[in-house]
Amino acid sequence: MKSQRYLPDALPVPEVNDVNRAFFTSGEIRIQTCQACGSVQHPPLELCCTCGGFAFDYIAGQSSGTVCSYTIVHHPTHSALADAVPYNVVIVELDQPPGVRVIGNLVGGIENRAEIGQRVVAGWTTPIEREGQAPVQLLQWHPI
């Protein structure tokens, strides 16, 4: 599911690197998994926090989850957000792999609000270009 970015395009995007490329550019939920011990971790790092391994796969996670917390931001802290407030930010706990929490925005909720326990499904922004790196697709959650 692709949709326009919930927040203004002028807001910064992630700097893409070797470990976050799958998560930020694939348009899928791709979670870092250690090749040595199989541990899952998010956000991705250059190091496995369980066994110390340096080599990873990026496995597909389930695109559904539950809102475990949120805030409604009313005070803009970035010039790009001046006309975007109020807006929501949600933390979603994925159904699979279990225990993984990802930060995103909830699109199409009632008056930009969110609720703990709300069931959501992942969608993505259309690709966002920044010079010198692959186009980024950011998570945008939709109510189920």
Add this chain to the structure above:
Amino acid sequence: MHGRAAVVGLGESTYYRPGRSPHSALQLAATAIRAAVADAGLVMADIDGLVTWHTPLDTSLRSANLASWLGFGNLRFAANPTSGGGNLSAAAVGLADAAVTAGYANNVVVYRSLNQGEKRYGRSLDEEVVSDENAYRTPFGLGAPAAFNAVLSTKYMHDHGVRQDALAEIALASYAHAQNNPRAIMYGKPLTREQYHASRWIAEPFHLYDCCQESDGACAMVVTSSERAADAPQHPAFIQASANGMVPDGGLWGFNDGAFPSGRYRPVGEELWQRAGVRPTDIDVAQFYENFTGTTMMAIADLGFCEPGELNDFLADGRLRAPDGGLPINTSGGNLAEAYIHGLQLVNEAVRQVRNESVNQVPHVELSLSVAGPGTPPGSTVLFSRSRP
């Protein structure tokens, strides 16, 4: 019990609204440090240690430069606690305590100086791309500490049934105390419960009055050995114990730690009480870092003053108010209503309570606690006593 070092000198500049200081960060630092050294009955040449901290968002004064510019003696110890910001004020005092106790330095200055006209807090940086942990936050509008701590607090309040009025109690205590403190930026600006609830949202569940100020100013203290403290002109505040740290996975990014939602420093409390040989109920007065009231709420529970599910009752009924509440907190007005010198001004107030010099003095203070963080781990604590342990 510990107590081999003590705070013997306090100093501070005037506190200003952000960007209003007529003095630079260096001038503010010099003002506070000179006052603290004089208060300790010392001269600059007696100072041989320096502890402070900076963040990438503020003016950095290099320790070597400052020591030379202010005329310290041989600099034998210089260190910064790491990493974060307002979680470090008690850790800075703990570091000075460790240096003095180990004999690495005799008289250590701990200071913090902020001039928001030079560098500004509380905003995202204007960048095209963001890296590290910010890559997972800023693009989604989670761009500043108010929002980071808001999502933490929303979940915590949901899980433990904490009501908005519990947060209000923390803000109201700080503002009430500031009304007796001419140094406080919010002196003469009392806050009512109605004004609190009617104030605009910053990031839910934080109203305007749940959020700390940004301020210009500096404060400083001198830490020396308990033996030398016996000759000091002021009553020493003995460092009975300091503890800092976090749970093992408290440093994971993006709210993926196992202690979410909490202040992530329950073990810090356990260690503090064990080291000091006292319990939370023994504490006469406490200064809790409030970057936001939500983090203070979590600190109170993490350190064992009550269970998370008891916060609504624990924070109510004037318990947080000086002089006679059960746990008076933030008796100079705190970050919310006195000034935000990254929380170090709260440590100064903890010492004043031991010295019997607070504008909201709690009677017969024997144990005075200062708590830094949580929010950004590792958090830190320092416990002062009036009697030499």
